[in-house]
Amino acid sequence: MSQPVRFIHAADLHLDAPFVGVDATDERVRRALVESTYRALDAVIDACIARDVDFLVIAGDAYNSKDKSVRAQFAFQRAMQRLAEAEIPVYLSWGNHDPADGWSAGISLPESVHVFSARETQRSVFERNGASCAIYGRSFRKAAETENLARSFVRDASDRLAVGVLHTNVGGHAGYDDYAPCSAEDLRAARMDYWALGHIHKPEQLFTGAVTVAYAGCTQGLDPTQTGARGCWEVTLDESGARSEFIATAAVIWDAITVDLVDAAGIEDVHSMLADACEAVARAADGRPAVLRVELTGRAEVHTELARPGVLRDLTDEVRAEAMDGTPWVWVDRILDRTRPAIDLDQLRASEEFAGDLVRMADGLLADPVAAAEIVAELIGPVLEKGGTDLAAPDPATVIAAARDLALDRLLAEEDR
């Protein structure tokens, strides 16, 4: 058995990428988020140099071409230059966010960076100190690449070890654009030893064994849904297969928790429970700052109080300020009130009173999604019209349920004498 090769598999760096779904009003948080993709890139480069790997593969989406971020492209060039100085070659394929026809700041990458062509699958051989490995790759020609690029990968018979680098959606992964679609069978048919994939932001190994197929995930979570560890893989590959170690690179951790308020007697209890939850998140963040989204649930006595105008906002401000005082800080991005009133809806539903009529009407709407969507669309139409593409139509069922609870809160609340 000859020498193994060690390399780092990264993808979806999305330098200077727009964050979605976060409202960072604190300057520290804003700065950390804006810098986070760059810090994650630094972490990848640091890991390559510190671990003295043989090479680095990047499976697409190093940056978002359409954002035309000069800074991103120059930062990427500087990072590649660092690796060139460390004599670590890079094998790079473009993805849907940085396709070959995407906007370029006109910078040139070092010669040690091998950029795979978008016209055909290319083969490049790495050799050093007795280790040898063929790296195959292909870039996206355009953003909406619908061709099954995996089928163009064919291992050469002379390859001792072979690595495939591709930005693709294997098996139509939900929640992601179905670009360069392929199947697991397509990948197996190429007979690569290791598939270094990009596109899916969650790191995962689709399968291991004779061939390992892995998504590196993004190096930095980009929205509140991208919780958990984010980073890259260090892969040691030889004829016996691949052994992978995950390296966390995210500069800011995204987290989401659910807090059941069924036992909360008042806002103070909610405050205390949220503070405890923030501390737990900070402890689990391993010294890195975190952006936290909280969902309050449960049929709770405090639902009515939370539903009062300004109460949830004030609570969010207080919890947010306290969590930001910690080290590392935790930014409570949003507290979603999904609690339900403590009233017994079934009991109301059975009554002949006004509230019963209202509950029954809501039930009817919830049972009729079309009607619910129509009424919600009609009511929010002016806002959506003004908001254009910036706004997504809210889930009608959620709106109906929230409106029902709000109406009941107001109707059944004791009038201030």
Add this chain to the structure above:
Amino acid sequence: MRLRRIEAVRFGRLNDATLGDLGDGLTVVEGPNEAGKSTFTALVRHVLYGFPTAREKERSYHTAAGKRQGRLLFEDEGSRWVVERTEGPHGGPVEVHALDGVARPAILDEVCAGVSPLAFKVVFGFGLDEMAHIESLRGSDDDIIARLYAASAGLMVSPHDVRTTLDKEAEDLFTARGKTKRANVLLGEIRETRTALRSLEEEAASFVADRARLTELDESLAEARASRDEHRSAYSEVGRAAERLAERIERIEALEQELVGLRAELKTALEARETTAPDERILSALPELEALIEDASAHAQGRTDLRDAESALAQAQRRLSDAVAKSGRSTEQLLAIDAGPEAAGAIDAARNDLNRMEVELDNRGRELERAQMNAAENSKYVIAARRNAGIDGPGDPREMLAERYAALEALEAGRPAAGSPGGLDAPALVLLVSGIVAVVAGLSLTEYVAVGIGVVLMAAGVFFVLRRRASAGRVEDAPAAALDVLDLSVAPTGMELARIRRLLDACRSALATDDDATRGVAEATRELDLARSTLSARMTLWDRWLDFAGLGAGITPTDASHTLGVVREALNLKVAVDDAAETVERLRARLDSYACKLAGVLGRFTEVVSEPCEDDVPLLVGKARQASADARKALAAREDSERLAGELSTRISVAEQKAAHAKEDATVILQRWSVSDGDSLEAIAERERLTLEDAERAHDTLADERSRLDERLAERTREARGGELRLELSGLTERLQQTAEEYAVLRTAARMIGVTQERYERERQPEVVRGAQEVFRCITGDRYVGLTVPIAGGAVEVFDARAEARTSEQLSRGTAEQMYLALRLGLIGQLDDIGRGLPVLMDDVLVNFDPERRRGSAEAIARLADRRQVVLFTCHPETAELFASVRPDVTRITLDRC
């Protein structure tokens, strides 16, 4: 629960007035005008809800008797409570007292639950004034019907109010044409952020072009820099040439001017040299003259030395004369005396001998005096000793002493030996022993009498012993001759013999000492005589030596030494005189020589005395100095002129060479630039300067543009504004999304309430309205059969049998009031648990009804009284009778006018 009694402690015109007991159902309170019916009605409301403050537009019922105060007595299942309110802040404090039964501090809240003060005023405690309010407040925040309707619908608040609030809250978030609402603001901010992002992206889009432009600028800048450098070099060269030419021309002019001056100075210097020639005679004698002038100070010193030498000579001569005079001899005699060391040695030896001999003589004399004094002293001791020994009479004391010794020895020979047995006295011993025994026994036996006796005995014994011992040793058979010799009359005791012997021994010793002193005197006398003769012999020898030495006899060695000193001084002074005389002679000769020499030199070129004396020397020296100085000055002037002329010649030569070189350089420059003069060259330099400025401007313009562009490009590679804007956009979008969802929920909630309300009105309102409609139909005797009350507000309409609708404005006052009464009765009839403890107080509300409808109304009110407590105030007896006829069990209370 029923209101049983109303007590006005102080309220309006009512003081300590009570209204009660009220019945469980219908109570008719009959009283004339000003009996306090309205006042009682108002009192109930104010005790329940608080006294109105001055700011409220309502009759206040103030009283001069003090703070307003009232009580309501409630009864519930046999227990009674008093609610008392006194005027004060916030409506006045309330006290609840349980008259019997358990404490019920919250009874007021229970009674009033669900009924606001306004609702009570309009629906529960009303008069004609409030009749129309039930409709006039429709659609407002005080829509009583809506509120009571909500309460009857199982709600705590009016759905209409809730819906209004929700719509208002939604409108606070967004309006279609708003700008300041939250969503509208966010939309505006999103637009601005997008614009900024687009601008940034456009800048980024131009990045490549800018980089290309940067490359172009680099090339253009290199060309411009080369052009600038070329022109700068050319300008520098021509500029330097022009400057050099100008400098040369200027230098030539300056040199020519300098030459004119130098030549004039040379001419002056040469003329001056001719006019300052010195006297050659003086110049030839000048070295000697200056040497003599230099010796002038030595000559002056010589004169001083001469005077000092002459003074020293005179002084030495005086001292020699003094020394000779002091010796008393002539100079020759004095100087003839040998004052050598041998003479001095002889004098010193003689002086020592004589001094020593004189001292010896003095010592011997003093020894003799001491021997004589000792002998005289011993003689005094001898006399005393002889007297003590008794031999001071005439005769040889030594013989007398021997005689006495013999007598003494004789007496001593006859004296008994000391300590013989006969010395003891037995009786005395007995007494003594007896005394001791008695004392011892007495002390032992404590018998003090025996002790006393013992002491007496002991004293007697001691006395006798002592007396015996005193008479012991006396010579018993002393020879008389011996006694006579010793001048004794009785035989002496031993002690007396011993004393006589001591005296004799002392006398013998004194006599021996006296003999020794006498011998000492004789010896001292002999020694003195010997010393005296020795001194005399030495004196004789001294005199002989003096004579030999020529010093004259009879003088002491000291005098002789002094004389020798004088001789030596005289000799020294003689030598000093001789030396001083020689010095004077030598100095005088030197001075004379100098004067002659000086006069000789001066005489070569001036008139001077041929044989100058000493006093002429200063004048001669002065002349010599003047002549020397003049000569030197003339000589120096001539040298200066010659040197100046030389220098000027040199400078003229150098200046001429420089001018030639400068002309040569200027010619070369003019030839190099092919011009004939400096102005032409200046013109060329100016043209080059302008060209260079153009080149520099072009270069700087390009450099500035490149620098700005480079900085902008570098800034773009660093700037994080794009990321910040995208993050800002994310935040704004997130906030807008939340706001939109909030808006959707509010709007949907309002819509759902509205739909539910509409449905409820349609399906369930008849329960409320039907009650009012039925009451109204009964009151009007089926004149009107229908009644609609839109819950969201709007006019109430009534329908007659032909379904013709009329609003309240289209009805007569009486009919309208009947409709209002019907609405109240219908509403209250539906309020099962709302305000259950509240009585319905009506103040003469039937006055405008015709008899038929009044009866209908009375029947409707009586039916309400079956479920609620009703108190009807009236000033019309017929109305009271009407109710009594309708409801025979009515409780009737009569009030008198206050």
